[in-house]
Each structure stands twice: as C-alpha cells, then as structure tokens.
Amino acid sequence: MTILIQFAIGLVFGLGLIVSGMSNPAKVLNFLDVGGIPAGTWDASLAFVMAGAVAVTFIGFSRVLKLARPVFADRFYVPTRKDIDPRIIAGPAIFGIGWGLVGFCPGPALTALGFGSVSAFIFVAAMCAGMMIARFIAQLPSSTRIVTPSDPLET
Amino acid sequence: MVATPFTPIASLLGGALIGLSAVLLMWTTGRIAGVSGIAARLFPPYEDRQFAGRLAFVAGLVVAPILVRLVTGSLPAQTIAAATPLLIVAGLLTGFGAVWGSGCTSGHGVCGLSRLSVRSLVATITFMATGMATVLLMRHWS
Numbered sequence: 001m002t003i004l005i006q007f008a009i010g011l012v013f014g015l016g017l018i019v020s021g022m023s024n025p026a027k028v029l030n031f032l033d034v035g036g037i038p039a040g041t042w043d044a045s046l047a048f049v050m051a052g053a054v055a056v057t058f059i060g061f062s063r064v065l066k067l068a069r070p071v072f073a074d075r076f077y078v079p080t081r082k083d084i085d086p087r088i089i090a091g092p093a094i095f096g097i098g099w100g101l102v103g104f105c106p107g108p109a110l111t112a113l114g115f116g117s118v119s120a121f122i123f124v125a126a127m128c129a130g131m132m133i134a135r136f137i138a139q140l141p142s143s144t145r146i147v148t149p150s151d152p153l154e155t
Numbered sequence: 156m157v158a159t160p161f162t163p164i165a166s167l168l169g170g171a172l173i174g175l176s177a178v179l180l181m182w183t184t185g186r187i188a189g190v191s192g193i194a195a196r197l198f199p200p201y202e203d204r205q206f207a208g209r210l211a212f213v214a215g216l217v218v219a220p221i222l223v224r225l226v227t228g229s230l231p232a233q234t235i236a237a238a239t240p241l242l243i244v245a246g247l248l249t250g251f252g253a254v255w256g257s258g259c260t261s262g263h264g265v266c267g268l269s270r271l272s273v274r275s276l277v278a279t280i281t282f283m284a285t286g287m288a289t290v291l292l293m294r295h296w297s
Contacts, residue, residue, distance in 0.1 A: 002183065002184065002208060003207050003208055003211045004211070005183055006180070006183075006184065006208040006209075006211040006212045006215070007211040007212065007214055007215045007218075008215065009176050009179045009180050009183070009188075009212060009215065010176070010211065010212035010213060010214060010215020010216045010218075010219075011215035011216075011218060011219050011222065012172055012175055012176040012179065012215070013172070013173055013176035013177075013188065013190075013212075013215065013216055013219075013261075014215055014216040014217070014218070014219025014220065015169075015172055015219050015222075015223070016169045016170065016171070016172030016173035016174075016175070016176060017169065017173065017216075017219070018169070018219060018220055018223055018230075018231060019165055019168055019169035019172060020165065020166045020167075020168070020169020020170050020172070020173065021159070021162055021165060021166055021169065021231070022169065023220070023231070023233060024159065024231065024232055024233045024234060025233070025234065025235050025236070025237075026156075026157040026159050026232075026233075026234035026235075026236065027159040029156075029290055030156075030157075030158070030159045032283075032286045032287045032289075032290040033287075033290045033291070033294055034287050034290075034291070035290070035291045035294060035295045036294075041156070041158055043159045043160075043161055044161060044163075045159075045161055045162045045163060045165075045166040046166065048162075048163045048166035048167045048170060049166045049167070049169060049170035049173070050170060050264060050265070051167065051170060052166070052167040052168065052169065052170025052171040052173070052174060053170040053171065053173040053174040053177070053264075053265045054170075054174065054265060054268050054269050055170075055171070055174065056170075056171045056173075056174025056175055056177075056178065057174040057177045057178055057265055057266060057269035058268075058269040060174065060175070060177070060178025060181070060182075061177075061178060061181060061266075061269050061270060064178060064181050064182045065181070067182075069185070070181065070182060070183055070184055070185030071182060071183045072183050072184055072185075073183075073184050073185040073186075074185075075185060076181065076185040077185050077186050077187070078185075078187065078270070079187065079257075079267075079270075079272065079274075081274060082272075082273060082274065083274075084273070084274065084277055087255055087256060087257070088256055088257065088274050088277055088278055089256075089277065089278075089281055090252075090255060090256070091252050091253070091254070091255030091256020091257065091278070092252060092256040092263070092277075092278040092279070092281040092282040092285070093252070093256075093281050093282070093284075093285045094248050094251060094252030094255060094256070094285075095248065095249055095251075095252025095253045095255075095256055095259060095282050095285075096252070096281060096282035096283065096284065096285030096286040096288075096289065097248050097252070097285050097286070097289050098244075098245045098246065098247070098248030098249030098250075098251075098252060099245075099249055099260075099282060099286045099289075100285065100286035100287065100288070100289025100290045100293070101237065101241055101244065101245035101248070101289055101293065102235070102237045102241060102242060102245040102246075102249075103235075103237075104235075104245070104246075104249065105190075105249065105253075105259050105260040105261075106190040106191040106194055106249065106250070106253055106259050106260075106261070107190040107216060107259075107260065107261050109246075109249075110190065110194065110213055110216045110217055111216045111217065111219055111220060112220075112233065112235075113217045114216075114217040114218060114219060114220035114221045115220050115230060115233050117233065117235060119235040119237065119239075119242055120235065122239055122242045122243060122246070123242045123243075123245065123246040123249075124246065125246065126242065126243045126244075126245070126246025126247045126250065127194075127246040127247070127249050127250035128194070128198065128250060129246070129247060129250065130246060130247040130248065130249065130250025130251035130252075130253075130254070131191070131194065131195040131198065131250040131251065131253065131254045132195075132198050132250075133247075133250075133251055134195075134250070134251045134252075134253075134254035134255045135195060135198070135200070135254055138254075138255070139200075153192050153195060153196065153254060153257060
C-alpha cells in the first residue's frame, strides 16, 4: 500500500518536472545563463518553478508538521542540524558545477530516463557513481576528525 | 545554444505539483522529498528498511514521462546538448556534490527553504552561484 502511494507521489513529482519545463536541460541552462540577460535569451521560468514549489511546500509543511505523526511512519524525519560546516558549502559548490555543465540535477535526470534518452542514462550512471564515491569517502576514518564521521546524507 | 520560451504559468503550475509531492511524502512517510537523498540510499550501506518505498518513488519519476506520452501522445521538448565525456564528468560532480552537501535542488531548494533552514539557504545560494558561474564560463568565455 505505502509502496503504491510512494510510486504515485514520485509520479506527481515527475509530472511537475515535465509540466514546469525542468525536465529540459536547455531550459535549465538558459535560466542559469544570466550572461544572456542583455541579449534577451535568459529564461526566467525556473524562478517560477521554485516559487510555486516553495509556496505549496511552505504552507503544506506548516500544516503537516503540526500533526502528531505521519500516516505511515512512527515520526517525522526532519533534519535538525543548524551548523554551517565546510561540507554544506563545498558539496553544493561541486553540485552546482555539475548542474551548470549539462543542466541536469538528480530529479530531472531520473525523469529523463523515461524520455528514453541515452544521454540521460549516461548521466544517471555517472551520478550514481558520484553518490557512492561521496558516501564511501565520508565513511573513511580520518585522523583529523575527533568525532565519529557522520553520514553526509543525514542533514 | 537552444532558445527556450518563457513559460511562467506552466512553470508555476509544475512547481506547485513538485510542492504537492513534497507535502504528500512528508504527510505519509514523514520524509523529505530530496531526490538525491532518496536515490543515494538505493545503494549500500543501508541504514533502514525504506528501500522499496524509495525505489517506488524513483520509479514514479521515471514513469511520469511514459504516462504523459501515453495520455497526450507526445512529450515536451528535451534538448541535451552535452557530449558523452561531459555527461560523465557532470554526472559525477552532480552526484558527488549532492551527497557531500546533504541535498540537491529538491531537498535544499524546495524542502529546506520551505522549512526556513539556514543550511539549505546557504546550500541553495551556493549551487545557484556555481551553476551560473559554470554556464557563464562555458557559454561566454569559450
């Protein structure tokens, strides 16, 4: 039951990516290309994707998180960290470079698989490798680290 | 470079669907709809028993365009200009950076900003900045 629901929720996410235009890397790159503003080639659409997504999520989260617990889980798994460590800058900095090179971030790249695109398959395979490398490095013991290394996925 | 039309209404609607998905996932499973976190946890080491649910979510992402094609008979434009070596480098950087920074456009940019998380705000500003800088270098200085 919950599996089917999570499939449906993923489907809604994917439809959102397609309807919004985020599944098209050219559109993403034209948004990131602020150098195209003078020439008129800048595509501001993605700011509207963010606005629509954040507006709905902000209102929805504020209501849902007031509930005692989720429908199918024992509690809400919401990140609690507030510290600004080097990783929260280095990770997104590296991510942004990859995003800017092709125009794919993880969601649209996975959705692009359903377009039957070979390029998307190559990108997703490399992306998964990158994810595994990051998790592997994060778990290596370090002489400079005093506390136990934490899983970077745990925000 | 391929010109793309400005689509404020469709983008706002699509964004709202993404937000709806994030709210539904939180309401039902209590989890953040961060695609990189969900995808990365499909690989070992496994910390919990949510594998099937995560795989179902990713399957939904992949099936969405197939459903659109079945219903409407066509798919919107998708232009991927990058050659294979660039796809590999970009994929590696995107995957590595998303995990290293605890999230991507969805986890930080949508869910994190909606929770008013300072870490997510720092992350979002950073990847927007390096993303824009990368496109600027690729298109205007090469």
